[in-house]
Amino acid sequence: MSSTAVTFSDDQAEAYDTISDALESAGVFLGDGYAAPPSGGKDQVLAVVGKAGSGKTLLLAKMYEALSEIGIDVISGDYEGRKKKDRRTLAILAPTNKAASVLRTRGVPATTIHRILYTPVYDPEYEKIAEWLAGNGEMPEVEGLTDEALERARRQYEDSKSVFAALAAAGLRGSDFITGWKRREDPLDIGFVDEASMLDEKQYNDLREIFPTLLMFGDPAQLAPVNQPGGMVFDDLPKGRKLTLNRVHRQADDNPILDLAHALADPALEFHDFERMVSEAAQKDERVVLGQRVEADLMARSPVLVWRNNTRVRLIQAFRAAYGAPEEELLPGEPLICDGIELPMKHRKKRLDLEARGLIKGAQVVYLGPGRKPGFSRLHVFGAEDPQVSAASIVKIEKPDEEEPFIPFAARMGATFLHGAAVTIHKAQGSQWDTVQVFAPDIFVAARMNRQEAGIPLWKRLAYVAITRASERLIWVVRNRLAKPTGPLVIDDLKPKEVPLTLEAQSEAPL
Helix, strand or coil: CCHHHHHCCHHHHHHHHHHHHHHHHCCEECCCCEECCCCCCCCEEEEEECCCCCCHHHHHHHHHHHHHHCCCEEECCCCCCCCCCCCCEEEEEECCHHHHHHHHCCCCCCEEHHHHHEEEEECHHHHHHHHHHCCCCCCCCCCCCCHHHHHHHHHHHHHHCCHHHHHHHCCCCHHHHEEEEEECCCCCCEEEECCHHHCCHHHHHHHHHHCCEEEEEECCCCCCCCCCCCCCCCCCCCCCCEEECCCCCCCCCCCHHHHHHHHCCCCCCCHHHHHHHHHHHHHHCCCEEEECCEEHHHHCCCCEEECCHHHHHHHHHHHHHHCCCCCCCCCCCCEEEEEEEECCHHHHHHHHHHHHCCCCCCCEEEEEEECCCCCEEEEEECCCCCCEEEEEEEEEECCCCCCCCECCCECCCEEEEEECCEEEHHHHCCCCEEEEEEEHHHHHHHHHHCCEECCEEHHHHHHHHHHCCEEEEEEEECCCCEECCCCCCCCHHHCCCCCCHHHHHHHCCCC
16 A cells, blocks of 8 residues: 555545555556556456545546556557557546546546547657657657757657647647547557446447456446436446445535535435525535526536526527627637537548547537638637637527527538537536536426436436536526626637647548
């Protein structure tokens, strides 16, 4: 056990030891600080499960630190060097960009599942630079690049540890370096997956193919994936393979948001009892607010969380009306949610280019303004390592009681978006915001319907997921009202920079 284990609770320490034993069977000896070459042993899957506040992220971070200290190479969304003989690797993954970014803010180099399933094909000439930056070989001679440009790349790499940033400093574009994408063919080694409650069977099976040792971290109290109702991929793991963490109390001043989340486990708790608890918490702690109306100012960066689609559409329309957004166009600063990529299979490379830049289904985006051609948008993708993107866009604005959405503008094909001022609680899973507004009237409707999911009242699962999206402040909105915004929409906080020509050039190529 490493010295950092003194910060662990009893169940965290037990889970750490169990995981260490599993790693030893794979030839990784944390106690001895040694990793043997991969031997092709038996595949194994473990899961660490626990509700919010149980310390799953702390355990994941400490396991990452321990593996990194003994020389395990971390595979991230940056350049992946040529495979070395006997190399042991670790990849830390999350289902969404936002979930991966939450880990990165805590010092854990996470990337998305998609970014690991598909790997870039590098230009061999420019790959020499990447290998040199990674410490493999002498400074290369590359036609068109001076020694001064390569020196700029080296300095940038020392500062950022990003090959892509270093190449940009040398004047190279991403499309110069990456010539295509392909499905990963060779397996990796050890995989950690955060927010594993969001995984469906296909994603789980894809990960099993890649990682002989797979460790999942998930919250059993969240909502099951939409296409897999009532169950999560780790539910059926045998005893000893699923490790349960309980809530960690590290200080007398507990988090009132987590207190409310854990109160939902009481089977006798009714909706009116819970709402009274929210009101009492709001009187004692400013981190909980009993809101009488939705705050429009917050919706551009932190969407209102709702259960029903009809509520979502009505709140979006109210938000756009409050800011005076014209029906036929978007205002810079309006929030969007990526709803997928609409491209035929023959344009698979373009699809992978966009997805690798963070435009995967569910990604939270802010519209920065039109691109250089009709139908193109400049976008800020939250959670992406390089958030500034320009892409062919199809934006759909839904309206109440109308089956077909209004499309203010669209390219012939490309990334599709819905408005993001309000989102369903299902789609909010894996994300976290400083302040979260939960539309309580929707939760009340779910409570009146008496629906169950995996033996638990649906309203409790909805409330649990919604309030645990808040890291600092929870606003429990009790009335169907929208407060007027205090100012116009802004994008200054996103510090938009000029979008690299590479993606726009790729996206605007004739289809």
